[in-house]
Amino acid sequence: MxxxxxxxxxxxxxxxxxxxxxxxxxxxxxxxxxxxxxxxxxxxxxxxxxxxxxxxxxxxxxxxxxxxxxxxxxxxxxxxxxxxxxxxxxxxxxxxxxxxxxxxxxxxxxxxxxxxxxxxxxxxxxxxxxxxxxxxxxxxxxxxxxxxxxxxDGRRARTVSASISDGFVAAQAADIDRTQEAVNTTASILDELRADHFTRLLQAVWVGSGAPASTFPGAATSIEHLGAIELELLLDVATSATFEFWKRIASNVSLETLSETRISTASSNLQFLMKAGLDHFRAKGLRIAATEPGPGSDAGDKWLWFTQPGAVGLQASRFTTFFTPGSISDIDVSDTAETPLEIGLSELLDRARAAEIRVEGLTLEDDIGRQITYRSPAETEIWRDKVLYALTQSLSNRSKVVSATITLQSQKNLKCDMEKMTASGRTGAKFTLSELVQKAIPTLRSLSEQERREISQMHDGE
Incomplete structure (x- = not known):
């Protein structure tokens, strides 16, 4: 002054x-x-x-x-x-x-x-x-x-700062009085919009720490679906949160909400959230593209999650997978679109065996455009199907797999387009990210033994 x-x-x-x-x-x-x-x-x-x-x-x-x-x-x-x-x-x-x-x-x-x-x-x-x-x-x-x-003034600024800092600590301990004080403080110095963001953020910490939402001492607000703004704020400020904390948060977040944010692979909290929510988050489909460094990070050999408008991405060293809650045609990867290698029947079946994937049917095409679409009888593993192998003899030696339909653990069928490097189900069908990571990626992409091991470890707990 x-x-x-x-x-x-x-x-x-x-x-x-x-x-x-x-x-x-x-x-x-x-x-x-x-x-x-x-x-x-x-x-x-x-x-x-x-x-x-x-x-x-x-x-x-x-x-x-x-x-x-x-x-x-x-x-x-x-x-x-x-x-x-x-x-x-x-x-x-x-x-x-x-x-x-x-x-x-x-x-x-x-x-x-x-x-x-x-x-x-x-x-x-x-x-x-x-x-x-x-x-x-x-x-x-x-x-x-x-x-x-x-x-x-300076004195009130110090008091307000102390109240907010203490409120976040209190919310993690489900301390009603101190959390209420923080809620009251934000309401007194912020406009309604930003005070509401802080209240919802405090409530997210409260619920994530294991306390019932009904006991939160703030204004009545639903945390059934955490909004994009509050989620970004939480990912910015959360420290020392446990796996169970992020699991509770994930249960209140949709993939639609995640895809409204822009969070880089540098966010360790996002990595925790995605690992905790693999069985919860659901996508309609995915697209694989050549790897381009995710926003704000050097991925190296790691598998790192990031978000961008319209999609949630998983970046690996050799490629990036984009998961979307909407149409896969909405994923813009034109600058990084990967040119797929043509794969034959034996290569596809090798991939399926390595990842324990059940292939229900597939479409083959030879170099002069003849196609065979085949579906194995129920309970028959397609790589043991002699009829399929006999049918492939009618194609030229240069035949490729155009698409493959696989059955996931949820018993839903997923069509993998080997040319567009996409995977999706019937209209409206959604799949957990866990299913898509474990089965769709190994179907569309040739993986090293280390990459397959890393994918399996992705689903481990803490």
Missing amino acids: EQFSSFISGLAADDSWSRVSSIKNAMASLIEELGSGIVVESTEYFNHTFAPDLILHWRGENVTRAVYLRATENPEYIREDISTLAHEAPIIVPLTGSWGSQETDSLDADSAEAKTLVAQPSALSEFAEGQAGSPILGLLSKAVAQGGRGVI
């Missing part, structure tokens, strides 16, 4: 515009410390009634917020600004002075109702310093910048 007061006191000097520039640059730098995604745009105005001094943007988000710097601490002037600018729900930063408790309480009520944040520089500094070493406080810092409301 003293830094800005000294600037303000010299505004009447000959270099006043230089001082204004210094004030705005210092404030922009302070606001940028609230989070890595903030972009601060400076305008040509200063202390203007209707034109903001700064405009905040967030990379990758359609969110902006105006910032008005004020060279006065007069509470009546600030109150007038709150009323005049209420339609913008801006941030107002008084650069000098402070108020007594009565004035503060009155301004807090007015600004909270107007969804306007009146933040002293000391408050912004507290949030910036807190978020640097804490993912949870990083989320709080961003939420305050985007949707904070009410009057916040």
Whole structure:
């Protein structure tokens, strides 16, 4: 605060515009410390009634917020600004002075109702310093910048930060009183949207830790289906969570929700969530493409999960598999589409035997376009079917498998298109990721012994 007061006191000097520039640059730098995604745009105005001094943007988000710097601490002037600018729900930063408790309480009520944040520089500094070493406080810092409301000085910023940090610890221990305090805190300083995100996030931690959803002390909210925003937040902030924690979270998340997010392979929490949810998450189909590094990571020889709009991906060293809750035609892999090697009947059956896959039927085609579509009798393993081998003799020596239908453990049939490198069932049919990983990938792709072993280990517990 003293830094800005000294600037303000010299505004009447000959270099006043230089001082204004210094004030705005210092404030922009302070606001940028609230989070890595903030972009601060400076305008040509200063202390203007209707034109903001700064405009905040967030990379990758359609969110902006105006910032008005004020060279006065007069509470009546600030109150007038709150009323005049209420339609913008801006941030107002008084650069000098402070108020007594009565004035503060009155301004807090007015600004909270107007969804306007009146933040002293000391408050912004507290949030910036807190978020640097804490993912949870990083989320709080961003939420305050985007949707904070009410009057916040340095002391209140410290109190709010402590309450939120303690609330997440309390939610993991199902501590009703401390969790309730955190819920109340977010409701008092954030707009309804962001307060709801925090409440649902706290409830997710509460349920993930094993406590019944009905005992959560926040506002009534369903966690039957955790939303994409709350899921991304949880994956960002969760620490030391157990396999059982992620299993409970997975039971409240759909593949549709996952495919609305963009989470890189660098997220260790996503890896835990996917491993815990392999038997829960369901996809309509998959497509295999040549490996291109997943967003934000060097995969090496690992199998790593990532998400992108429309699909959940599993990246291996030689290829990437995209699972979708929708149509496989919606998966855009045009830049990485893999040119499949033509495989013969013996190669397909070798793959099936190695992965214990039941092949129900297949289509073969030779180099002049003749096709045979064959389905073995019930209870007959296709690689033992002498009739099939006899039929293949009518094709030329250069025949290939065009598609194969396999039966999964759920007794559903899955058609694997060996040319398009896709797998899907009948309209509306969905399959667990566990089934698709264990059976579809080994059918479509030749795997080394190590890769087959890694796939089997993927389904292990902790």
